[in-house]
Amino acid sequence: MKRIRWGILGTGKIAHKFATAMAQAKNVELIAVGSRQESTAKAFADEFKIPHRHASYEALVRDTDVDAIYVASLNTQHKDHTILCLNAGKAVLCEKPFALNTRETEAMIQTAREKKVFLMEAMWSRFIPAVVKAKELVLAGKIGEIRMLAADFGFRGSDDPKNRVNDPAVGGSSMLDVGIYPLSLAQFLLGDHALMTSTADIGPTGVDRANAVVLQYNSGALAVLSSAVNAVTIHEAFISGTKGEIRIHAPWWRSERVTVYDNGKEIETFSMPHNTYAHEADHVGDCLAAGLTESPVMPLDETRALMKTMDALRASWGIRYPGE
Ligand SMILES: NC(=O)c1ccc[n+]([C@@H]2O[C@H](COP(=O)([O-])OP(=O)(O)OC[C@H]3O[C@@H](n4cnc5c(N)ncnc54)[C@H](OP(=O)(O)O)[C@@H]3O)[C@@H](O)[C@H]2O)c1
Structure with a gap:
C-alpha cells in the first residue's frame, strides 16, 4: 500500500x-x-x-x-x-x-x-476505537432505539482574555473549542436534530465560557450536551435506548472503555485502547487509497451541519466575531 x-x-x-x-x-x-x-x-x-x-x-x-x-x-x-x-x-x-x-x-x-x-x-474522537465500538453497538440494535444521549466536555482553563479560547479575535468560544465534540457525537449517533434550545455563560471577552444545549430529534429522542472552558464536567457519554444503555467511559472523546447495561445492570465491558490522532490519519490514508475525496465517517455535509448548528447557537447567545 x-x-x-x-x-x-x-x-x-x-x-x-x-x-x-x-x-x-x-x-x-x-x-x-x-x-x-x-x-x-x-x-x-x-x-x-x-x-x-x-x-x-x-x-x-x-x-x-x-x-x-x-x-x-x-x-x-x-x-x-x-x-x-x-x-x-x-x-x-x-x-x-x-x-x-x-x-x-x-x-x-x-x-x-x-x-x-x-x-x-x-x-479525531470519531475514529478512536471506543467511539467506533459504541456506534457499532447502536447500529447493531444492542440498546434498541436511542431515547437519550448525555455528553459533555468541560475543563477549567485560563482566565486570560488573550488565551486562544477566550479571545474573539481568534475565534475563542467554549462551543467551538470543546462543545463541538459532544455536538459532533450527537450528530454521529442521531443525525440531524429537529429542535434545539440552549443557554450560555458569556465571559468578559464576549464569548461563551460554558454552555448547555438540548437537541430533540424527530423520533422524540433527546441529546443533553454541555461544555465549558471554565469548569470541569463529568466527561462521560451515556447513550440510553429502549433496550439498554452504553457508557463511553470518561474521558469519552479519548476513552479506552465501553460498557453495555440493561436497565442499569452491567452486561459487558469492552477494553478499547487507542493511538490518539493516529486513527484519523489512518482513515485519511484509507480514503486516499480508495480514491475518495470525502470521508464516509466525517462527511463534509455533516461538517456543514455542525457549523450551522454552532452558528445558530452563537446567534442566539448574541456572539459575533470581528468581521462577521
Ligand atoms: N484535536 C484536538 O484535540 C485539538 C486540541 C487543541 C486544539 N485543537 C485545534 O487546533 C488549532 C490550533 O490549536 P493549538 O492549541 O495548537 O494553538 P497554538 O498552540 O496557539 O498553535 C497555533 C499555531 O498556528 C500558527 N499561527 C499562524 N498564525 C498565527 C498567529 N497570528 N498567531 C499565533 N499562531 C499562529 C502557529 O504556527 P507557526 O508559528 O508554526 O506558524 C501556531 O503555532 C485550533 O483550531 C484548535 O481548535 C485541536
Whole structure:
C-alpha cells in the first residue's frame, strides 16, 4: 500500500501532539512542516526528524513530495490555509472547528469539490476505537432505539482574555473549542436534530465560557450536551435506548472503555485502547487509497451541519466575531 506523505501546517500545541501520534499510524510518512518562521520550522522538524522544513505555509504547499496536509493553525485561519492547500492539490485534514462559521465552511467545501481534492474535518474522537465500538453497538440494535444521549466536555482553563479560547479575535468560544465534540457525537449517533434550545455563560471577552444545549430529534429522542472552558464536567457519554444503555467511559472523546447495561445492570465491558490522532490519519490514508475525496465517517455535509448548528447557537447567545 502506498505510504501517504504528510506535511503539517503550523507548529503549535496540537501540531506537536499530531506529529507524536504519527509514529503509531500505518502507511504514513511525516515528510514536511511549514511554519511562519524558519526557526520554528527547524525546531519542529528537528524534534520529529522531518526532512523538509519550510519557512512559510506557501512553501509547504509547493512541496511536490507532499500528498496530504494537516492544518493546525488558529480557528480564524483554517479557511484560508485549507484553501491554500486545496488549490495546490493537497489533500487536507483540517483541525476542528473546521472554520469560524458556515460562510467560511461553504467556501472550503466548494473549493474541495470543484478541485476534486480530499478534505476532512479532524474530528479525531470519531475514529478512536471506543467511539467506533459504541456506534457499532447502536447500529447493531444492542440498546434498541436511542431515547437519550448525555455528553459533555468541560475543563477549567485560563482566565486570560488573550488565551486562544477566550479571545474573539481568534475565534475563542467554549462551543467551538470543546462543545463541538459532544455536538459532533450527537450528530454521529442521531443525525440531524429537529429542535434545539440552549443557554450560555458569556465571559468578559464576549464569548461563551460554558454552555448547555438540548437537541430533540424527530423520533422524540433527546441529546443533553454541555461544555465549558471554565469548569470541569463529568466527561462521560451515556447513550440510553429502549433496550439498554452504553457508557463511553470518561474521558469519552479519548476513552479506552465501553460498557453495555440493561436497565442499569452491567452486561459487558469492552477494553478499547487507542493511538490518539493516529486513527484519523489512518482513515485519511484509507480514503486516499480508495480514491475518495470525502470521508464516509466525517462527511463534509455533516461538517456543514455542525457549523450551522454552532452558528445558530452563537446567534442566539448574541456572539459575533470581528468581521462577521
Ligand atoms: N484535536 C484536538 O484535540 C485539538 C486540541 C487543541 C486544539 N485543537 C485545534 O487546533 C488549532 C490550533 O490549536 P493549538 O492549541 O495548537 O494553538 P497554538 O498552540 O496557539 O498553535 C497555533 C499555531 O498556528 C500558527 N499561527 C499562524 N498564525 C498565527 C498567529 N497570528 N498567531 C499565533 N499562531 C499562529 C502557529 O504556527 P507557526 O508559528 O508554526 O506558524 C501556531 O503555532 C485550533 O483550531 C484548535 O481548535 C485541536
